[in-house]
Amino acid sequence: ASFLESEALRMGKGEVNLSEMFVVRHIYRQKCENYVRRQGTAQLGEGGLAHDLMNAVKQYGIVPESVYPGRQDPGKPFDHSQLEKNLKAMCEEFVKQGKAGKLSEKWLSQVDSVLDVEFGKVPLQFEVGSTMFTPISYRDFLGIQPDNYVHISSFTHHPFYEKFILEVPDNWANGQFYNLPLSEMMRSLNHALQQNYSVEWDADVSNMGFSAPNGIAIVPEKDWKDRSVAERQNAFKVWEAEKNVTQEYRQQLFDKQVTTDDHLMHIVGILDEAHGGDFYVVKNSWGEISDLKGYVNVSESYMRLNTISFTVHKNALPADVQRRLGIIPEPVRGEGPAARPNPTPDASKDKPGNTVSPAKVKPTPNSISPRVKTTQQKAVPSGN
Template identity: 40%
Template sequence: MKKLTFCIVVFFAFAKAVLAQETNAPYIFTDLINLEATPVISQGNTGTCWSFSTSSFLESEIERLTGKKVDLSEMYTVRNTYPIKSENYVMRQGKAQFSEGGLAHDVINSVSRFGLVPVDAYSGLAPTENRHNHAEMVAVIQAMLDTYIENPGRTLSKKWKPAVNAVLDIYLGEQLTQFSYNSKEYTPQSFASAMKIHPDNYVSLTSFIQAPFYDSFILNIPDNFSNGSFYNLPLDAFMQSIDDALDKGFTLTLDCDVSELSFSSKQGVAVIPKQSENAKLAVLGPEKEKMITQQYRQDEFENFNTTDDHLMHITGKAKDQYGNIYYKVKNSWGTDTNRTKYDGYIYMSVSYMRLKSISVLMHKDALSKSIAKKIKL
């Protein structure tokens, strides 16, 4: 009799939990891993999430490696990347994307060539500005480049490079060669070295079946103008690598699709409900989620339902009131309470990460020994 009573109690407790989950009881998150990160800021009216997310990641790396809290200049990287984008666009005679977008490895490439600087040394804002807006600047540069590509003088002028740099100087500021920080003099290269940021230590991972697993390949997505390579892992190994990194105290940069109705910055949640018609309801409270296989992930990528929309910074893990696991992801859309619920963070479900992540960038020491061996690091 006692056993029967116990079973009945357990059954009704389980039924109550299931019913609550299916009726969208509000999310209650409990952080499980919450790694150090600098405060959330806004990328303004720009498409430079790639620089904001990866700069945030490097700020966490600097604190992990040195114990120092540094606010890096996102715009220093942007300023040094536009001439490279411009050259790619011109030399491909306009048959390439010229936009504000980029990827995490573009920041690492910039560190390798141009170093790092703190935001106090290079804000990318005019004295009267307090918010980034690159719409006019990008339109001006592209119009210039298109004119040079049309070649009205019959011979491509070599003036286009200094012309692009002049525009960037006006809108973002001139390039730095030396600056003072905390009463010390640095070059951008010596500052990166002092912060212990060494570009060779960082790797990009992805998971798609068009290339062999455990090899590197160039991922053909529009923002990969620099032809960056990614190590390709099976989906389960890709997800395990994210978990391993967080467990070891390493954060990651994330490139993902945020175009789904079930991604809500306002509610601070990103999920993949089992019933797609429940997308808007699913951001209000937990629902059963779709199981994401490698093939389904691939199909959604190849039919363009999954695209590289946005980059963010993975800083931890959490669980909801039913024990479901989520990744804690730092966004760069500010902390306005009308736009975000959790101070600029998003709680992203495992299903969402499995389906909508494009890639991650991490320190190579965050990899497990078995994965590092398989990809020959």
Template identity: 40%
Template sequence: MKNNSLVLILLFVNLIGFTQEYEFETTIDLEATDVISQGNTGTCWSFSTSSFLESEIMRLTGKKIDISEMFTVRHTYPKKAWTYVMRQGHAQFSEGGLGHDVINSVSEFGVVPNEIYTGLLNNEKKHSHSKMTDSIKTILKAYINDRKSYTSNLQDDVNAILDAYLGDDIKTFSYDGVRYTPKSFLEMTKINPSDYVSITSFSHEPYYSEFILDIPDNFANGSFFNVPLDELTTIANYALRNGFTIELDCDVSEQTFSSKHGIAVVPENEDRAALIKISPEKRITEAYRQEEFENYNTTDDHLMHITGMLKDQKGTKYYKVKNSWGTSGVGHDGYVYMSEAYFKLKTISIMVHKDAIPNQIKTKLLLK
């Protein structure tokens, strides 16, 4: 009888422990620019990676610079259009993209401050790209369907639409009294695009190999280094502890991902009450992660920026994730606190500076 009573007491204590409201303690908090909104666009890839590069600029130079997301978007659309046409329309043409699209654009075209190129015309206050995207896709389809009757230059027509919706391309500009080109401004920021690598963890390809990840927004056929799941979290934790932030591509379609509450967790019972009170989480294995990816429960939904770590009162680790949905009506001032379990299950990929990877893993990846 005493043993039964003891078991009941222990179960009650354990239940109480897992029904407490969250209390967070910040353990790592790295520099980042202010949370802003991507508006009514699918350009999270540019906002998150631009934010990531802004933190890198602060790390490298100490300068806080708000770089233009739309300058990158402006230079990425012609690449998407060309891919769509050359694949004869059998590809995705949408507002989406990935972190390496920003790095590719930065490498080829440079960067400019946001104050120089906002992508907002005619006193617009919010980004909205649906009409622009539809206009471009219309002429691309017209070209694909009947190239002989398309008498104008397709690339010029795409650029004309981008100019009309986002503004003319920038060749030179002044910033803090200095004249720059986008490429010379990039040099000033100390960003070297070749220093940044994309890393994923899926078992359908060999670990420590580099492969093209087959997801719809990878129109550029970007390559990703593949590591075991435990090493993916090792890289993330090592990066943050050594002053490097992380660009994150993940699934946010789960009912226990909430920007309103600022929480992302994987509770055992999938109860939304876990958004408010601590609940036991699922154990995430490589096999479960792979299954969720292959059955489309984990998809390439959204890109964000990891800038720190926290722990709750039970010692569970969380990543401090900067979102691009603004701050109004959003928990934690536009940030989401993502449990390590959620990160393990729902991360598609991360991007980091190569120096943010532990040497023993870097050696396995043949990275210098």
């Protein structure tokens, strides 16, 4: 919900605290329906991609956290492991009944009953201030129109400048992504952040270069397997050169399934580090670990190599990329005018500077880690 909260803030709706579990509940329902209708051949678990959020918000709307906390005891952390087991067992039984011609037409209502017990019943209407809303009308009040968001990726096994279905296990909904060359994907990402948009980021975080405890993510020039014990212990403590990540190298690691789809996060800005290049300020969801209180500063090399995809408002893309993809950046009611993208296709003119988006996030400390020598960052609004 952090990404949508930032979008509401960008569109002048102020700081809002949206219910993550309202969306999670509906996505579980969609997954169960998909699994049974596909006779047990689809993914059914916790994983998902950014378009799952947008699809749920489009169909069901959104509500404040105060209206739908989604748990009986707010003091306890979320744990849906038992819920997943129960849903999987239930849906597998539905599949068996369907193959035997004995499936009740009310099977989906049984899924709803289980979800109601876990998350609570979904509110039909609620009051914010002195105004009554439904989940759909509240979504519209915030100006969030899911169809205005695009999903961007970069892989050579599909044609560039066309949509494709990304082949990762969590793409259970068969979501489509615009395929850009790596340089264009990075230019689009930088441009969006420079235009004060934040970005939802899907990435590989299971490699040794991603260190949440140190608040840093890098692709060192020297491979991890070639390092001594001492070199591994000193990783992330001092600056070191990073790999030059090409389109070919990125594709090679994806094809070998070294690069995998792991985790969704929220990019809220760019740090311009004098010697080590650009770092992206990423809001993680693993708690306030490290000196950065849960943020991770991600190097440009890491972003080039380990980005599976990112999601952003279509108006945030450079004008020439919009035209090439056939995207029409019409102003959206309740959002204000479209951004004014730099029309030049020259990637060098989109060099990131000392910019961050006005996302609804807590300020990141200026000192990001011992390995980064200098950083500059504008303050951003505080929030969840």
